[in-house]
Amino acid sequence: MAEQINIGMIGYKFMGKMHSHAYRDLSFFFPDSPKPCLKAVSGRNESAVKKAAEEMGWHSYETDWRHLIQRDDIDVIDIVTPNHTHPEIAIEAAEAGKHIISEKPLALDVKDANRMLEAVEKNNVVHMVCHNYRFAPAVQYAKQLIEKGYLGKIHHIRAHYLQDFIIDPSFPLIWRLKKEVAGSGALGDIGIHSIDLARFLVGEMEEVSSMMKTFVEERPVPSEEGGLRGTSNQNEYGQVTVDDAIAFLAKFKNGAMGIFEATRFAGGNRNKNKFEINGETGSIRWDMERMNELDVYFTDSPEGLQGFRTIHCTEEQHPYAGAYWPPGHSIGYEHTFIHLVHQFFQGISANYSPHPNFKDGLMNQRVMESIENSAINRGWEKI
Amino acid sequence: MAEQINIGMIGYKFMGKMHSHAYRDLSFFFPDSPKPCLKAVSGRNESAVKKAAEEMGWHSYETDWRHLIQRDDIDVIDIVTPNHTHPEIAIEAAEAGKHIISEKPLALDVKDANRMLEAVEKNNVVHMVCHNYRFAPAVQYAKQLIEKGYLGKIHHIRAHYLQDFIIDPSFPLIWRLKKEVAGSGALGDIGIHSIDLARFLVGEMEEVSSMMKTFVEERPVPSEEGGLRGTSNQNEYGQVTVDDAIAFLAKFKNGAMGIFEATRFAGGNRNKNKFEINGETGSIRWDMERMNELDVYFTDSPEGLQGFRTIHCTEEQHPYAGAYWPPGHSIGYEHTFIHLVHQFFQGISANYSPHPNFKDGLMNQRVMESIENSAINRGWEKI
Amino acid sequence: MAEQINIGMIGYKFMGKMHSHAYRDLSFFFPDSPKPCLKAVSGRNESAVKKAAEEMGWHSYETDWRHLIQRDDIDVIDIVTPNHTHPEIAIEAAEAGKHIISEKPLALDVKDANRMLEAVEKNNVVHMVCHNYRFAPAVQYAKQLIEKGYLGKIHHIRAHYLQDFIIDPSFPLIWRLKKEVAGSGALGDIGIHSIDLARFLVGEMEEVSSMMKTFVEERPVPSEEGGLRGTSNQNEYGQVTVDDAIAFLAKFKNGAMGIFEATRFAGGNRNKNKFEINGETGSIRWDMERMNELDVYFTDSPEGLQGFRTIHCTEEQHPYAGAYWPPGHSIGYEHTFIHLVHQFFQGISANYSPHPNFKDGLMNQRVMESIENSAINRGWEKI
């Protein structure tokens, strides 16, 4: 019978729900995987965390995350709290010998990310950071095609992560818009996913040149932080201290050129996480809003018959897809987390830290730091 | 605290997995719904059903479905067995006072469907039939738009359900290709979904004119019925006794014209369940392969600015979508079942049988019967 | 130097403009083609035809088409008048020994179409009918793929020609809505194009079953027949005597199944002339609104890499496309007529009547007649 892995999760909001769901569904779809046991969830607000635990299926709850970390019946600490709390929690969890899965971005800066990596390495625990988009079957399949050489030498990546939820200037000043909590805005929230995907699919960047912008500099403070978006108190305003949008150019070590953009001001694009990669012998395109589809183009198709073809990545040949429904039957966003957790558990079983792990988290952080520096210094920055 | 509803499921393959998953996820996403308890699953092959029960989270198993039906700790019988077994099971379950949820098609013919409806009505149990596509948020939203009058009087529906998994003549003679087990081929397996969607969105049909065709009349018998598709024994052939494809014209009671097609021979269409509806003041289009999207067109948009717009039905305004992720984050096929079960449980709580119920199942069966008769009689058939 | 061919055109409105343009552009793009000379155009309204001749580049004009036909300096009679006048003009032109190119539909009924074919054959003149959509490069390329066996045996065609310009009940009763002038409505105006494309790409039909419908039975008479659409006099109403929409099923001689629809009531579809064809080993899709694109699917692509690919048919490998711009640079609707005239001139040079010729026109008329009979007789009609 499969191994059981005991989880303690710190935080319980949007990402907490997502992770809880992934654990619940994991062994249903991947019966050979170690089985997660949802031991305990922690949060400061007792009534809220109690309710969340019940709804999401956690066996117990804690109101102090340090208690959670100290519990003997916990193997894994799952961190889904706001960004600025990641380092302290992760380091303490590592020192307690827990395996760690952390939401992204790993930290607010490179220094903290470094400390986190040192802690997990020193304590020899398994670690991952939740760049879930790597785990869409279409993206995994893209990776396979690239590794098998279908694209040849890569010349280009263009990646855009476009959202539109804060265009309205009356949208409230939620925590994601405050530097001291979020670290950055569009960059660390969504741009980081494009960075991670580019590193996964194309390779490491050498240097970047960027621009950053805050279109709406003051916003009403939230009357209450309900849901993802809150409601606003129109009488009191506060300063937005993060970027609304960033764009950057990148030169990759392998000679590829990259062009990147992340914004929350692109009307009509709810969650347009997309990229196109062009190589010597082929191209691929992907768009999270149609996450099951991968467009591929191969230069060796006969002349006259060349064109992008759309593959519905729901077939046995596509990574993870065989665990689900027949071809043509879509899966959704949450499956990217199921696959990520599946990888994490493989890592725990075999004692290695699958990508994207804290090294990736640190590297993504370095890229972000260079982007921020470039915007300030108005020039190219080495990673 | 929410009510608990105890489920007994008969069958455990593709649809059994799907239903089990829906129960598991229901209270996670809809915490106010009655809570399903996966009491027992039944199947004839003990080792297989035992394994399935473990993997899918059922508390116990039975090898005789009659035992399951007689168990006192079961409120609901869920029927996911091959089509020809539905009537006997459903009638016996109804007589045992169990609420019933049955896979489609309800039966192999109108007579049996009628008997099933009589049984559930006589025994006053709640009943539904699993036309899950009604429950995609985009389809539910389409229904709302139509009911609110956005389309005005409806003139047209064109619905195509295209698959391609049996084009290859060496594909084996699985049970879905035998009339005595499946009742019909493309018609009852996929065409019925288009019929149900048309009845849901446009209204009842008055008469139909059809054609049916079996392109490959003999196929190798399966060496083993593994998975959905099996493997074939190329030395022994058997007769395909169902349709490979059907098409029909329909006249609706409200004056609309319908054109329908279902086939398993449309190469490149893995699960292309799509329709377009045109009314006096608007149109809608939907395609299951991009199930989160609904295309809408309104004639009252300003001239020059008219065109189909694509709505990503993942927002709070879209039925069921508020239970999940932020806008633009897709959900998948399995969610249609979660929503269906959610409705079913609402029905059990309030003692009514939500649509699509056995009346719908019967009506769909009548339409299918008329289609079959039309193909034989070569003329229009009243429903 | 290339041969010169002298044209006389009867009629000068929408299609007259289109044909005039095709002649003007022909030798520019196809310098090896015989050169058209726009000798004369005829129309009853002298000031209007004079103006048209000047604007469209005709050297002279006539107010009596019989005069035009009798002129010695004319080789070809081009008929772009309303449908009911085609037979008389064509027969007289044939008897005068003129080659004939006629707009579609060839006639109002099979009897007249037959007489026309007899006339051209008896007088040994070259003849074509303007089913221009055959001549889109993407459609010609589809034909090549089919002929080369890329699709294998054909199982399905589904063809829809959807327009929406008369949904509004206040749209005036233009000539296209009167049976005595137009012969039929959506059927003969647009459905006939789908019929012709199906015959071109799939083969001859054996029998059909149809339905026809007139959604708006009375309309305001036009105050003036300006442009394609006129303006309406809201005080006087007249009877619509043609179909607003038709749909039919077809069985092809080669065993393929066809499903067809033509309507002017499909909101949001301005000129959606589209089809999909599925064969044993491949599929193709085309949509006139994106006329340069052809979608193709081949079952012999490696598993996992199968999907519809979109070819932009603007490359040297694509019929006619080499005469124009570099790959990816679109051509438009009018080019279908240039190609058709190019074929016609090839026929004149070599003394044969290229497809679609009057035989095709007659065959299309027979299919239409069977469709009309089927709608009345409520059953299958042999062609």
Add this chain to the structure above:
Amino acid sequence: MAEQINIGMIGYKFMGKMHSHAYRDLSFFFPDSPKPCLKAVSGRNESAVKKAAEEMGWHSYETDWRHLIQRDDIDVIDIVTPNHTHPEIAIEAAEAGKHIISEKPLALDVKDANRMLEAVEKNNVVHMVCHNYRFAPAVQYAKQLIEKGYLGKIHHIRAHYLQDFIIDPSFPLIWRLKKEVAGSGALGDIGIHSIDLARFLVGEMEEVSSMMKTFVEERPVPSEEGGLRGTSNQNEYGQVTVDDAIAFLAKFKNGAMGIFEATRFAGGNRNKNKFEINGETGSIRWDMERMNELDVYFTDSPEGLQGFRTIHCTEEQHPYAGAYWPPGHSIGYEHTFIHLVHQFFQGISANYSPHPNFKDGLMNQRVMESIENSAINRGWEKI
């Protein structure tokens, strides 16, 4: 009767054919426009220019462009020669008092572009530069929507011009790959179109940061410069002296952020000239490969009904489209030139130089110069 304008064209290859066609079609579609008379074409190779003149309908030819400029019967000099010859020809033509229409880029550098502008202004002749994509009906309509405020304040433009015709390293070293003739590579050939569109639709840029790259640094010299692409002599290689790809970030004077890319190495993208613009209250998207379509999004659509809609810009409401066919009937690439020439002739009639004129050409050149400087200096460059 409309005025006549006498044209002399210098050069006769790809763009010569395109311009000739535009003149031929202009008065057919726009009968109120001044009428072009194709007086003479010039080229150094007498037999080639003679053949071109005949095929394209020019009344005479010259083998020395200076003769052409000096002819009294010429009003307009149309320059379609390789880039490096533009300044000398244009300045001489201006001094001869001819109106001038020049292909893009205006010159190889800012200094020459400046001299050209001075010459046309000093001699008071009408001038335009052929940024034809401005004149697609969809782009003109986008411009109207922006000017009417549909998008509100603009936040973003992302524009990509992707081609793939030189990916193959054995593609020959045609003139477009030599700096002394072409000035630059992807930048001046295609990137300049994106720059021009951005200036047209969004406004002037303030500064840019760029990168440029030549992926294939040596190529076989052409054995013959036939067609656009030539054939290569695989025994002799020469240096590619222009960029294969460029990308740049831009800050606009009005605060918008721009991200741009031009490459000839994006496999599968034959002529993917596309952009998306996001404003406070709406967004638009356009793609030349589907040039008749404009996607628009408005934030004031009701919640739940928001999404990009696709407008087929072939209706009377869309600029220039009323001159052609009914709604839904596509026009092609060449129409952008007809519209441009139409504007030019309006300018000649009323004695002004319509945009894009030599001022635009100069401004585009300045942007290009800043892009090149930025690539060298590795930092932001003011325009």
